[in-house]
Amino acid sequence: MTDDLIARLSMDLRPVRRGVMWQLLIGALVAGGIVAAIAMYMMLGLREDIATAPTTMMFWTKSFYTFALAVLGFCATIVLARPDGRTRWPWIVALGLAVLLGVGAVAQLMIMPADQTMHLVVGGSSLVCPWYIVGLSLPVLAGVMLVLRRMAPANATLAGFAAGLFAGGAGAWVYSFHCGENGMMFLMLWYTLGILVVAALGALIGRFALRW
């Protein structure tokens, strides 16, 4: 019985390229990201001041924060997708980034006049922002989950959470080209909320979909 299995498996052997996990995950990101970008462009559109926005610091803060969370999510995902993978630094760095952003947000609120507070914290889109981020992250999350199913995470829930952070960061990065908000506290609260919802969704899906 076992000998038959061994014979069958060795007949079925195909070479495995070096760095194939990397390629699969990046491929899923690019494919999902293109879908998200097209969806954003068609349904929401670029922010009206897209020509001048790249000269503001806030545009780059949003871009960097979301991109960094996506990168950290990727780093955690690729380690946790292995049966013997353990990692902690991406969580710590992500938390550190959020804290740093929180400090910057408080500083910004203290510098700006008090009548600006509402604008910087709630803005005009805080009710929809997290949900757009979740929506734009879904194509990436679906792609990453599909390739992760071929891998072997020791902890399916945690790997799903990492995949959610990866996808959430990517979706939020795409969304940041539409969003015209200028408050750091807005970014800190609503973007982080949206990304965390995607991460939680990833953990929930991963718990069932990533078992092997």
Next chain:
Amino acid sequence: MAFCMNADVTFAQVRTNGRLMVETDTIETRLRALMLAALDGDAAAYRTLLAELSRHLRPYFTRRLHAAHSSHAEDLVQETLLAVHTRRMTYDRDRPFTAWLHAVAHHKFVDHIRRHAIRPTVQLDDDAPIFARDESEDTAARMDIETVLQTVSPRTGALIRQVRVEGASIAEAAKTVGMTETAAKVSIHRGLKALTARFSGGRDDR
């Protein structure tokens, strides 16, 4: 614990000195080489690897199951081999193969007993290795060391055995042979040097 490790390290050292060195982790070295060849598409190496893994995995799973469930061991071996096959891309070529395999086997074991509501004989987080140490080799090495130590004076031999093999402190060993600590240190040093000279092949000065 520190004692054991100390003794292990010295073991290897004495063996190296005596040209009796056996590669410390032959299983890891061999299996990893087979796995690397398999990842490059070498079916014969892959077949050898899987056959060898099944031989190691069978007792590993049997040990973890009550006699009443021992029939599950074969299922587990097959599930693990299948997982090794379908998940082989997750093996990082730069890391130990046995650690990866252990993680796969452990995962399959936990999954299997949960699905079948089986009670294992050991704690699930117990980390007993699949590739247990082959103790016969240790015995052989110990006998080699005894042979080697007979070629130095009995007192020096006793000191080396106590300090470098059994893991005693120099002070303790010095006391048992009735020497000062410094004299014991010198004696061990000279003894090992003489042994190195005698057993290192090329520099034979007998």
